[in-house]
Amino acid sequence: MDEEALGSPLLGPAGFHESPSRRSLWDWLNGPPVPSDDPPRVTNTLLVPLELFPSQLKMRYPYRIRALFLCAYIVIWFMMNYAIMYPHLIRGPHLDDERIVTLSCTGDGYFWRGKNQACGLLGRDCVPERGEEVIIKCPALCDRGWSYAARPVGTEMVKYRQGDSYPCSSAVHGGVLSPFSGGCVKIKFTGVGLSFESKKGPHGTNWSVGFPSFFPSSFVFEPLNESISGCHDPRFIILILNILLGAPVMYLAGGLVGYWTSLVAGFWTILLVLDPPFIVNSDEDTAQLISNGFAKFLPLCFVLHVLWTAGCKRTLTDGSPLAKLLLWYPLFWVGSANVITFDRIPIDRMRIDDIKQMPGSVLAIIVVIPLIIACVALQAFQIWKAGKLIKYAKAYVTIIVGLAVLSTLPNLGLRIHHYMIGMLLVPGTGTRGITAYPLQGLLLGLLLSGVARWDFASVVETEVSLLRGEAGTSSAPPPGFQFNGTHVLWDVPEHPPSNLPGYSLIVNDVEFWVGEDTSFNVERFLKHADVVFFRVALSALHGDDRGDYTRAATIINGTWIPPEDGVS
Known part of the structure; x- marks a missing residue:
């Protein structure tokens, strides 16, 4: 019996030839009348x-x-x-008489634990002794040692750029290390820094974050004369x-x-x-x-x-x-x-x-x-x-x-x-x-x-x-505060949280004072710097609980510049 009498899958029932134009929209969406899914064919005679x-x-x-x-x-x-x-992951870089610390591009909080109160009053839990030296090993790609959560540096909220003077990122920014191979570098801590100038770095690192005031810790890079195996990434x-x-x-x-x-x-x-x-x-x-x-x-x-x-x-x-x-x-x-x-x-x-x-x-x-x-x-x-x-x-x-x-x-x-x-x-x-x-x-x-x-x-x-550690996670908003020429003063909230009965004062991004007073004399800071930054938050009197901090208010040569809206 011939095919036309029986019908076929392509032609349909006997005596009926279905035209492609009569296919339903559903059928058309599903694919062509004759599906094909073949692997690539190589026809070039050389290939x-x-x-x-x-x-x-x-x-x-x-x-x-x-x-x-x-x-x-x-x-x-x-x-x-x-x-x-093996020299990198198993044995690791080492010297007989000096320690070598391996850091990430952002430092892992090894020297400076973090923002606000993370380093304790006056930064005493983080500040190395003046003159202390340490060799650090840095990985490659530290041209992008970015902060992915906004961090306060003076009046700036630094995000998506190098911030907080991360040692390895600073070494690349200063031209001491290559972002392609990393390496070892010696850091020497130099105590209080009085001002930190913004500079443009190589390898596309652009401008560093300037800080026109004092900070309790600073460091410089020293020549590393020793040849240390296992330093390069x-x-x-x-x-x-x-x-x-x-x-x-x-x-x-x-x-x-x-x-x-x-x-x-x-x-x-x-x-x-x-x-x-x-x-x-x-x-x-x-x-x-x-x-x-x-x-x-x-x-x-x-x-x-x-x-x-x-x-x-x-x-x-x-x-x-x-x-x-x-x-x-x-x-x-x-x-x-x-x-x-x-x-x-x-x-x-x-x-x-x-x-x-x-x-x-x-x-x-x-x-x-x-x-x-x-x-x-x-x-x-x-x-x-x-x-x-x-x-x-x-x-x-x-x-x-x-x-x-x-x-x-x-x-x-x-x-x-x-x-x-x-x-x-x-x-x-x-x-x-x-x-x-x-x-x-x-x-x-x-x-x-x-x-x-x-x-x-x-x-x-x-x-x-x-939020990745950014401000805004606390249910306690910061109080407003002002300056009267000698003291900074903050408002008393109508209904302060019972676990935050006090206040925390940040001076130049380091917690300087915690207490129940509603004002603080800042004349001593103004005598030693033309520019000083202040932030305040509600605080526990004992322990590390803090509310959100204000943005930084600035006193420049005795002139008060109030903080921007927002928290830090």
Whole structure:
């Protein structure tokens, strides 16, 4: 019996030929009449041998030989990493008669614990002795030793720039250290500083924050004559080495082997050297760092297995070896190296306040958002060609609705971390077209960098955690205060909190006095400086409880300049 009498899947019932124009809108949205989802085809005569070489190698050598060679290769790869990292991570820099302290770019509060009352009255819990010297080891990338939470420095609220004279950032700003390799430098504490001039630094560090008054602690950099092994940061060496050594595996091995080899190498590269979650200062810290890595790695492996099943398997299994090597693999490392790629774009968080405060943020968003939309549109077209658009649309609409519901939870704010972007969008790259390779690699890299550095952070966070230590978390607003020529005086609140019966006075960003009086004589400060900054808050008489502080009021040569509105 002929086909027309029976009917067919393409023509419909016998005797009825359905025209493509008569397909319903629903059918059209789901995909073309004949879906297609084929891997990229290499037709260039020069590239065809490279495209076929991995399959020819598999046919020539049995599985056991290839597996043995891969194991030996990975062992050699591991030993090369170990040899480079040993002086940095295992042995650490050291001298027989001088201590060496490893710091982050922002100092970890090692010399100065923080703002306001963190260092106690007169800063006595933090101020090193005059003449004390210490050698510090600084990591790479300290040209961006930024404060991501607004910190008061005089009348300024410093955010998204170097602040508080972080030692390692200051060393880069002063041209003593390179932001690419870090290194060791000797600090000498010089006691009270009378004024701190704003200066422009190299490596794009721009102008430092000036402070035209006294401060109880200052330091200078001294020449470091000794040659100390293990001072330079190996992150760029390790990164380049692992990219180069991982490329042959991604090119020659099957999709599953290349997938897991790249992801395992990427995760530990990020966690140990590229963007570690904390600084290693001892053998115990090294053990803790490795423990921290495995605490994240095991659940991450489950997520990566799910993503392999949900999308990556279709893209990488029997896909184009050259597309994996030239598209998937480079973009994977671009995402993994987020600390030196996307973190350099002036976008912190998609919050209105952050966008307003971060220089260049608006322009960056104007450029980045259309690129993201274009990538989404191109991949959506590939999904449509594969006949799966409605299936994916249902899944992502459900996710968006779920996030919208979470955003309404009381006292919580929605926070989409970049690891979540990778985790949620990777399934959407589960096609075989050419666009899937770079997008999938990039998203997996972002997933790794987010988890390795920040763990599986929550999608909803309290408003306090979103402030990242900024003022505004206290329920006790500061009192108003004035100046009468000799004293600063503050208003008595009508209903002060029972746990904050007193007042705290900050002079030049250091807590100077705590008590129950409603005024304080400041003549002694005005005799020694032309400019003095004052802030006040409600305070406990014993302990560290404080309300929010005012912004800084300034007395310049006896002239009172009241504080701006807001808290610090």
